[in-house]
Amino acid sequence: MSTETRAVDAGSPGDGGPIRVAQVEIRPSEGLALVAGRAVSLSVRELELLSALALRSGHVVARDELFSNVWGGPLRSGDRSIDVYVHKVRQKLEAAAPGWSFIHTHIGFGYRFAPEPMA
Amino acid sequence: MSTETRAVDAGSPGDGGPIRVAQVEIRPSEGLALVAGRAVSLSVRELELLSALALRSGHVVARDELFSNVWGGPLRSGDRSIDVYVHKVRQKLEAAAPGWSFIHTHIGFGYRFAPEPMA
DNA sequence: ACGGTCCGTGAACGGGATGTGAACACTCGT
DNA sequence: ACGAGTGTTCACATCCCGTTCACGGACCGT
Numbered sequence: 001m002s003t004e005t006r007a008v009d010a011g012s013p014g015d016g017g018p019i020r021v022a023q024v025e026i027r028p029s030e031g032l033a034l035v036a037g038r039a040v041s042l043s044v045r046e047l048e049l050l051s052a053l054a055l056r057s058g059h060v061v062a063r064d065e066l067f068s069n070v071w072g073g074p075l076r077s078g079d080r081s082i083d084v085y086v087h088k089v090r091q092k093l094e095a096a097a098p099g100w101s102f103i104h105t106h107i108g109f110g111y112r113f114a115p116e117p118m119a
Numbered sequence: 120m121s122t123e124t125r126a127v128d129a130g131s132p133g134d135g136g137p138i139r140v141a142q143v144e145i146r147p148s149e150g151l152a153l154v155a156g157r158a159v160s161l162s163v164r165e166l167e168l169l170s171a172l173a174l175r176s177g178h179v180v181a182r183d184e185l186f187s188n189v190w191g192g193p194l195r196s197g198d199r200s201i202d203v204y205v206h207k208v209r210q211k212l213e214a215a216a217p218g219w220s221f222i223h224t225h226i227g228f229g230y231r232f233a234p235e236p237m238a
Numbered sequence: 239a240c241g242g243t244c245c246g247t248g249a250a251c252g253g254g255a256t257g258t259g260a261a262c263a264c265t266c267g268t
Numbered sequence: 269a270c271g272a273g274t275g276t277t278c279a280c281a282t283c284c285c286g287t288t289c290a291c292g293g294a295c296c297g298t
Contacts, residue, residue, distance in 0.1 A: 043274060058158075060149035081276065083256060090257095107255065107284060108163055109150035116158075162285060200287065202245060226244065226295065 021057045022115040023097065026050060035096035042092065045070065049085050050093075053103060053113035062110040086111060140176045141234040142216065145169060154215035161211065164189065168204050169212075172222060172232035181229040205230060 019026040025034040028051055033040045042050065052069040053061055067075040067082055075082075086103055093102045097115075104112045138145040144153040147170050152159045161169065171188040172180055186194040186201055194201075205222055212221045216234075223231045 060151050087258065104160065106150045106160055112151065114158065206247065
């Protein structure tokens with residue numbers, strides 16, 4: 001047993017079922033996420049991004065894979081949309097749960113979703 | 120059973136499959152390592168170095184062999200990259216598992232990967 | 239003890255990847 | 269037509285990575 005990899009209590013991974021990881025619950029059908037009991041309202045893209053990451057909680061999701069999952073096409077070189085949206089989602093999550101970080105950067109690879117106390 | 124040589128639960132040694140040795144799990148494809156359940160983020164080089172060592176867990180890997188495995192060329196005399204990277208990886212591993220040492224120096228030969236409690 | 243070699247470790251450097259705030263355009267409801 | 273919300277792009281700031289240097293300690297043979 002390692003660490004993560006199974007803290008996800010999702011219904012159907014692919015579609016609209018709620019996703020739960022630790023103190024985070026995502027309800028794609030409502031455009032809503034609950035973090036530490038607090039409601040966080042997210043836009044469509046933000047929700048899709050967060051879902052794509054949370055569905056692989058504990059694993060690093062590659063940049064291009066993330067992009068094709070959320071944006072639905074190949075990642076053009078120079079496109080910074082991912083960075084911008086990761087930033088937006090981070091802001092909202094950390095505003096709801098101060099002292100915790102959720103989306104971790106793995107330079108050259110991608111991002112990893114995992115609720116962890118800040119260093 | 121004595122000590123070494125078979126604690127590696129790797130899939131295919133050569134490529135991206137996860138490598139597991141004792142409390143250390145390495146996922147080359149994700150740029151991620153798990154130590155004692157903690158996620159350790161490693162750079163590409165660091166990951167490659169750790170993988171090269173862990174794939175031969177319990178055995179001393181020669182300096183030049185290590186270099187050609189990771190850097191992909193002959194080791195030039197005076198090149199200290201290996202030392203620097205061993206140091207970086209040691210730091211990160213021991214930060215994740217205090218009291219344990221993982222990479223052992225064999226002067227004049229090379230390095231040996233083996234999780235052991237500190238002296 | 240001596241000198242030479244090997245290794246540990248911190249720091250500096252240039253290039254590249256990512257973080258971040260702002261401007262811009264587009265859609266939608268009113 | 270207007271404003272609010274959203275998605276994209278840009279520009280600049282910041283951080284990280286890989287390499288190399290510098291210094292010092294550890295180990296070796298003599």
